[in-house]
Amino acid sequence: SEVRLIRLFYCCSTSLYASLLSDIRAAEPLITSSCVEQVKVLICKLQEKVSQKDDRKFYLFRALQAHILPLTNVAFNKSGSSFITGSYDRTCKIWDTASGEELHTLEGHRNVVYAIAFNNPYGDKVATGSFDKTCKLWSAETGKCFYTFRGHTAEIVCLAFNPQSTLVATGSMDTMAKLWDVESGKEMSTLAGHFAEIISLSFNTTGDRLVTGSFDHTAILWDVSTGSKVHVLTGHRGEISCVQFNWDCSLIVTASLDKTCKVWDADSGQCLATLLGHNDEVLDVCFNYTGQLIATASADGTSRVFSTETFQCLCQLEGHKGEISKVCFNPQGSRVLTASVDKAARVWCVNTGVCLQVLEGHSDEIFSCAFNYEGDTIITGSKDNTCRIWH
Ligand SMILES: *[C@@H]1O[C@H](CO)[C@@H](O)[C@H](O)[C@H]1NC(C)=O
Ligand SMILES: *[C@@H]1O[C@H](CO)[C@@H](O)[C@H](O)[C@H]1NC(C)=O
Numbered sequence: 607s608e609v610r611l612i613r614l615f616y617c618c619s620t621s622l623y624a625s626l627l628s629d630i631r632a633a634e635p636l637i638t639s640s641c642v643e644q645v646k647v648l649i650c651k652l653q654e655k656v657s658q659k660d661d662r663k664f665y666l667f668r669a670l671q672a673h674i675l676p677l678t679n680v681a682f683n684k685s686g687s688s689f690i691t692g693s694y695d696r697t698c699k700i701w702d703t704a705s706g707e708e709l710h711t712l713e714g715h716r717n718v719v720y721a722i723a724f725n726n727p728y729g730d731k732v733a734t735g736s737f738d739k740t741c742k743l744w745s746a747e748t749g750k751c752f753y754t755f756r757g758h759t760a761e762i763v764c765l766a767f768n769p770q771s772t773l774v775a776t777g778s779m780d781t782m783a784k785l786w787d788v789e790s791g792k793e794m795s796t797l798a799g800h801f802a803e804i805i806s807l808s809f810n811t812t813g814d815r816l817v818t819g820s821f822d823h824t825a826i827l828w829d830v831s832t833g834s835k836v837h838v839l840t841g842h843r844g845e846i847s848c849v850q851f852n853w854d855c856s857l858i859v860t861a862s863l864d865k866t867c868k869v870w871d872a873d874s875g876q877c878l879a880t881l882l883g884h885n886d887e888v889l890d891v892c893f894n895y896t897g898q899l900i901a902t903a904s905a906d907g908t909s910r911v912f913s914t915e916t917f918q919c920l921c922q923l924e925g926h927k928g929e930i931s932k933v934c935f936n937p938q939g940s941r942v943l944t945a946s947v948d949k950a951a952r953v954w955c956v957n958t959g960v961c962l963q964v965l966e967g968h969s970d971e972i973f974s975c976a977f978n979y980e981g982d983t984i985i986t987g988s989k990d991n992t993c994r995i996w997h
């Protein structure tokens with residue numbers, strides 16, 4: 607049973623599904639006549655979902671006494687039926703979203719578990735990166751540790767699986783990124799080229815490029831198979847805080863402590879635009895799922911939404927009473943979610959910039975937040991040691 611990722615993001619509600627179906631069949635040899643009916647049903651369901659008017663409100667479902675020390679990060683698996691939390695208490699936990707039950711505690715790190723990831727879309731493995739300088743690979747099903755990746759000489763602060771789930775990339779305060787083989791547990795390559803800490807990294811969707819963002823003010827695009835540099839993205843006047851590809855990997859966005867973001871052509875490495883407007887450090891940035899919009903989070907307490915066509919700021923999300931550390935879109939693209947040191951998360955309308963909801967209840971700073979794939983569940987992780995599930 608092969609898992610096949612088919613990109614349907616462009617099939618907006620207006621696409622005629624007959625032509626969509628023939629496009630998919632042309633591109634995907636695995637879709638034979640025998641499963642066409644099944645694909646038809648899936649497309650219909652998806653189109654229904656996309657065209658649904660989404661005026662849902664989120665309510666607190668569960669507050670989980672998740673850890674004995676502050677949380678670092680949270681992430682859903684692809685279906686959203688489970689999620690993971692990392693913590694200063696040196697563990698990562700796997701949770702059942704529907705019941706709020708703890709499924710597994712991943713124990714073994716000797717310091718803060720900072721970076722965490724599921725190998726989505728598969729969801730059968732979890733990787734954890736720690737201040738103990740190691741990365742561990744776990745079974746999401748049993749909680750067993752498959753491998754401990756040793757080799758970094760300082761804290762690991764970011765990691766990602768490649769889309770095929772055959773490699774894990776880790777980024778470290780030791781200025782290096784490393785690639786590890788999921789099957790054998792062996793180190794595949796060391797990506798050396800930055801002059802300061804690597805804080806963020808991202809694979810392109812085919813997994814043959816990796817981009818890393820560093821405190822040395824640059825981002826580097828790497829060829830994954832050879833471990834060599836393809837482009838050095840230079841121009842920022844401050845540390846990079848975040849780097850991301852858009853979905854079709856034509857663009858890269860970098861956020862920086864220099865108060866700006868930059869958008870880069872992923873092929874040529876040229877800077878296409880500098881996104882201005884924030885009065886303080888930009889701490890997080892993301893594309894919407896089809897890549898036409900960018901949302902930013904800043905220490906100035908605001909978020910902004912920019913167009914990747916005009917590079918203009920389309921709206922400003924104002925209301926938080928402190929630094930915003932995390933920002934993301936819902937998969938439908940209608941909402942932006944922000945997490946702030948003011949102890950609240952907020953849900954915003956993408957088109958108007960109006961704050962639709964303030965998610966209150968945490969008693970300390972919120973470090974992380976995420977939407978599930980359906981866009982109907984939010985999790986927030988806080989310095990107050992809890993995480994909250996909102997439906
Ligand atoms: C998500 O997690 C649940 C619970 O562990 C599991 O049953 C499900 O298969 C996972 N789905 C994906 C797509 O990862
Ligand atoms: C990822 O990068 C490689 C090399 O530039 C390119 O061939 C591939 O098309 C990229 N993937 C996507 C989805 O753009």
Ligand SMILES: *[C@@H]1O[C@H](CO)[C@@H](O)[C@H](O)[C@H]1NC(C)=O
Nearest residue numbers: 894895896898899937938939
């Ligand atoms: C991304 O933003 C563009 C421009 O507003 C919009 O047309 C598109 O539907 C959005 N896509 C998603 C999936 O969010």
